[in-house]
Amino acid sequence: MQHALILLGVLIAGMGLSVEAGLLGPLGEQVGHLSATLSIFMVGALLLSLALLFSPKRQLGALFKQPRWLLTGGVLGPVYVIVLTLATPLVGVGMTMVGILCGQVATSLAIDHFGWLGSERRQVDGYRLGALAMILVALWLM
Amino acid sequence: MLLPIVFALLLAGGAVLAAQSSINGRLGAHTGVLESAWLTFAVGAVLTFLLMFFFEPSHEATLFSVPKWQLTGALFGVVYMLAIVFAVPRVGTAAATVSVISGQLLMSLLIDHFGWLNNAERALDGSRYVAMVLLLLAIVLIYLSHRRSVHPAS
Numbered sequence: 001m002q003h004a005l006i007l008l009g010v011l012i013a014g015m016g017l018s019v020e021a022g023l024l025g026p027l028g029e030q031v032g033h034l035s036a037t038l039s040i041f042m043v044g045a046l047l048l049s050l051a052l053l054f055s056p057k058r059q060l061g062a063l064f065k066q067p068r069w070l071l072t073g074g075v076l077g078p079v080y081v082i083v084l085t086l087a088t089p090l091v092g093v094g095m096t097m098v099g100i101l102c103g104q105v106a107t108s109l110a111i112d113h114f115g116w117l118g119s120e121r122r123q124v125d126g127y128r129l130g131a132l133a134m135i136l137v138a139l140w141l142m
Numbered sequence: 143m144l145l146p147i148v149f150a151l152l153l154a155g156g157a158v159l160a161a162q163s164s165i166n167g168r169l170g171a172h173t174g175v176l177e178s179a180w181l182t183f184a185v186g187a188v189l190t191f192l193l194m195f196f197f198e199p200s201h202e203a204t205l206f207s208v209p210k211w212q213l214t215g216a217l218f219g220v221v222y223m224l225a226i227v228f229a230v231p232r233v234g235t236a237a238a239t240v241s242v243i244s245g246q247l248l249m250s251l252l253i254d255h256f257g258w259l260n261n262a263e264r265a266l267d268g269s270r271y272v273a274m275v276l277l278l279l280a281i282v283l284i285y286l287s288h289r290r291s292v293h294p295a296s
Contacts, residue, residue: 006229007241013225014245016218022253023215026260030203030212034194039205041186043216048180055176062173063181070169073178074185076162078193081186083155087148092264093250096152098277101243103156105284108164117164127287134280138273139149 018093024081025088033085040081095142102135175227236288240281247277 020040028036052058063071080100087096109128115121162182170178205213222242229238251270257263 003233003237006233007237010225010229010233010238010241011245011248013222014242015249016222017242017246018249018253019259020215020218021250022259022261023212023218027208027212027215030201030208031205032194032198032201034190034198035201035205038187038190038194039213040216040219041183041190043213044220045180045183045187047216047220048176048183052176052180057174058177059174060177060180063169063177066169066172070165070172071181071185073162073166073169074182075189076158076165077182077186078190079158080155080162081190083151083158087152087155088261090144091148091152092254093261094247094254094264094270097246097250098273099149099152100156100159101247103153103158104160105156105280106153107157107160111160111164117161118168119164125287125290127283127290131280131283131287134276134283138276138280141269141273141276 018097021084021088021096022093024085025093028085029089033082036085037078037081041078092142095139098135098139098142102132102139105132105135175223179223234288236285239288240285243281243284247274 024036024040027039052060083100084096087099091099105128109124109132111117111119112122113124166178166182169181226238226242229241251266251274253259253261254264255266
């Protein structure tokens, strides 16, 4: 029962991601794609700064002890959000989400298979390969 | 002409997202989830500010003049992040991933169908229903794949 409630919450959180894309597309058309992207990262950064300030144990210093390449996640995030603002007005939220999912599944498969980014090497997985094929067909049908 | 470019962009966007979650997963394990999320958003804000400052063509509307509800996108992203951090240790990655993707796809089709949030209407038609069935199967396979990677023996 508690499990089901948590999963429902996560499902709603996932719906929120599409709402985010649905808000970004029209916003980007009005104020510009880069400004729309900035609004996401600025508000997010400010909120998380507040959260960090009040969190019981924080270890911001640990960030600077990590190898530099582990800090590049922040460079990749904006690429994804800019793509969202560009694509949704052109092809709709549905196709945008399916396309993103497709790139995501394919890349995570490659990351595991070749052991990129310091992850453990894992053989290509038939289930995910099948999922990728179905997502591709779905993308084509959208 | 435009469509292949959009496709390529979308695939690249998804690829970048997968790389990011792999990198941030490792970082988060060393520094804590809040710290790694903060870094992502802070670096992202600095970068997009610089890009906007130098490259954005001027628009009639600005972030300060549009209705405020259009600026709430980031809240959904932050709520999502918190939900994942809360759920993964309790229900496992497999179930959490599957729930997120299901919610995402379901809502995106609803937004398109009804044209919510000022989006263009793209009605559900026969081929979209078939696509939904395929996506459902894909979600089941993703679940099985995650299950297998957690319990390699079974």
